[in-house]
Amino acid sequence: MATTTLWLLRATLLLHAALALAQPVSAGSYLSGNFDILATHGSNGILLVVATAVWGVAALGRIAANRGAGWPLLLLVPVVFMAEGMQIGMGHQRNLAVHIPLGVFIVLTAVLLAVWSFTSWAHPQRRVRRVTPGEER
Structure with missing residues (x-):
């Protein structure tokens, strides 16, 4: 079960990162003159x-299985969820002064979370515990 929840979490974070990385690509395409891509940018x-929301549920599953450090994700779910909601609103209002920096935050967070999911911090049971001299194992 532990491996399943970890891989589910990784898959959802990778999907989120891929969607996030597609946003600046579609925005760049729009700025290059492909005006039809704006609908795709909004849908994405x-x-x-x-x-x-899906990786939030996967994080809950990871915590419920009592197999991982899911609490950082649970702290980030509302932050990222609100940032993305605000991002959509700022995009509709064409408020690029907020839309672009917020987009950078979202993409950076998505990529860092996806990378984090493949580290030992996402799977604490695999971390090596250092024993100091004189300490019992």
Whole structure:
């Protein structure tokens, strides 16, 4: 079960990161003159919010299995969820002064979380415990 919940969490975080990375690509395409891509950019933004909810559920599953450090994710779910919701609103209002920096935050967070999911911090049972001299094992 522990391996299953870890891989489910990794898959959902990778999906979220892929969706997040697609956003600046579609924005760049729009700025290059492909005006039809703006609809795709908006739809992908909504999928990004859904993906955040999904990795939030995966984090809950990881914690419920009592097999991992899911609490940092639970702290980040509302932050990222609210940031993405605000991002959609700022995009609709064409408020690029907020939309672009917030997008950078979302992409950076998504990539860092996906990378984190493959570290020993996401799977504490695999961390090596250092024993100091004179300490019992």
